[in-house]
Amino acid sequence: MRPFLKWAGGKTQLLDAFEERLPRHIKETKTITRYIEPFVGGGAMFFFLKSHYRIDQSYLFDINADLIICYKVLQNSHRELIDTLEKISSEFFQKTEEERKTFYYQIRELYNEQQKSFNYEVYSSVWIERAGFLIFLNKTCYNGLFRLNQKGEFNVPYGRYKKPKISDPAILKKVNLALQNTQIFCGDFTESEKFVTQDSFVYLDPPYRPLNSTSNFTSYSKDGFSDSDQKRLAEYFGRLKKKGAYLMLSNSDPKNEDPDDNFFETIYEGYRIERVPAKRYINCDAQKRGAINELIIRNYD
Numbered sequence: 687m688r689p690f691l692k693w694a695g696g697k698t699q700l701l702d703a704f705e706e707r708l709p710r711h712i713k714e715t716k717t718i719t720r721y722i723e724p725f726v727g728g729g730a731m732f733f734f735l736k737s738h739y740r741i742d743q744s745y746l747f748d749i750n751a752d753l754i755i756c757y758k759v760l761q762n763s764h765r766e767l768i769d770t771l772e773k774i775s776s777e778f779f780q781k782t783e784e785e786r787k788t789f790y791y792q793i794r795e796l797y798n799e800q801q802k803s804f805n806y807e808v809y810s811s812v813w814i815e816r817a818g819f820l821i822f823l824n825k826t827c828y829n830g831l832f833r834l835n836q837k838g839e840f841n842v843p844y845g846r847y848k849k850p851k852i853s854d855p856a857i858l859k860k861v862n863l864a865l866q867n868t869q870i871f872c873g874d875f876t877e878s879e880k881f882v883t884q885d886s887f888v889y890l891d892p893p894y895r896p897l898n899s900t901s902n903f904t905s906y907s908k909d910g911f912s913d914s915d916q917k918r919l920a921e922y923f924g925r926l927k928k929k930g931a932y933l934m935l936s937n938s939d940p941k942n943e944d945p946d947d948n949f950f951e952t953i954y955e956g957y958r959i960e961r962v963p964a965k966r967y968i969n970c971d972a973q974k975r976g977a978i979n980e981l982i983i984r985n986y987d
């Protein structure tokens with residue numbers, strides 16, 4: 687089972703490293719009583735765990751309201767969403783390459799215009815349309831990334847893929863099934879605190895701390911994620927530890943760029959910090975691209 691969106695910071699390539707480091711009781715029983723993910727994004731870890739483990743209850747959070755709309759629509763109206771995507775897809779593929787590009791920019795404009803007066807509070811059929819627009823843009827935009835500018839607008843250019851998979855009913859049906867027994871929330875990561883119990887497993891994947899000035903991708907939402915948010919998260923980690931929950935957190939490793947940078951060693955002092963290799967492009971200079979480390983921080987052995 688795969689994520690239904692391509693998401694910046696998606697964790698598909700690190701799943702083996704994460705699985706190896708799951709709490710022992712989860713590996714032995716293949717069961718997670720309560721799973722909590724405060725920065726769900728594309729949900730690579732959630733969908734992976736859902737297809738290999740029994741998860742009794744899940745709680746997913748993200749601050750990005752449009753992403754959360756997609757999750758809620760997939761949970762409640764996946765058939766209607768599939769119909770919407772099938773329509774968009776057949777319209778797209780009837781067009782010439784130049785017309786496809788124009789169509790993309792029309793949908794992008796409609797999507798940004800819709801945001802100005804969108805009711806994110808009350809579930810309605812317009813949510814299905816908006817989720818369809820987001821998935822369409824994600825599948826056809828340059829690099830398949832969801833990125834917002836300072837005004838909160840989606841501003842990624844057209845991607846020119848030959849055969850983008852705009853509609854993928856098989857995946858969307860699986861996602862719908864995976865989202866049963868799941869509660870989905872839009873909000874700051876701290877809002878997950880009240881759901882965390884002693885038997886919870888919490889996986890935290892916050893926005894990366896920028897490695898250098900050219901790679902500061904922090905714009906999943908227009909508010910970004912600063913070093914003071916990273917510290918706020920470390921305090922939160924400490925509070926969840928006191929509750930007795932099992933915690934796993936991943937982040938970029940600043941030592942890739944600066945071996946003397948001890949930011950995470952300082953704010954996660956006393957926890958188990960490991961480095962695992964990941965392929966990620968951190969530098970515009972192709973020479974410097976390649977394997978770099980990712981941090982995995984846990985409060986258990």
Ligand SMILES: C[S@@+](CC[C@H](N)C(=O)[O-])C[C@H]1O[C@@H](n2cnc3c(N)ncnc32)[C@H](O)[C@@H]1O
Nearest residue numbers: 693695696697725727728729730749874875906
């Ligand atoms: C690194 S991504 C998670 C990627 C995810 N693990 C995946 O596999 O696709 C970080 C996510 O945190 C969300 N986010 C940013 N600030 C947040 C906050 N204060 N509270 C909750 N979520 C936040 C972003 O919208 C983004 O989806």
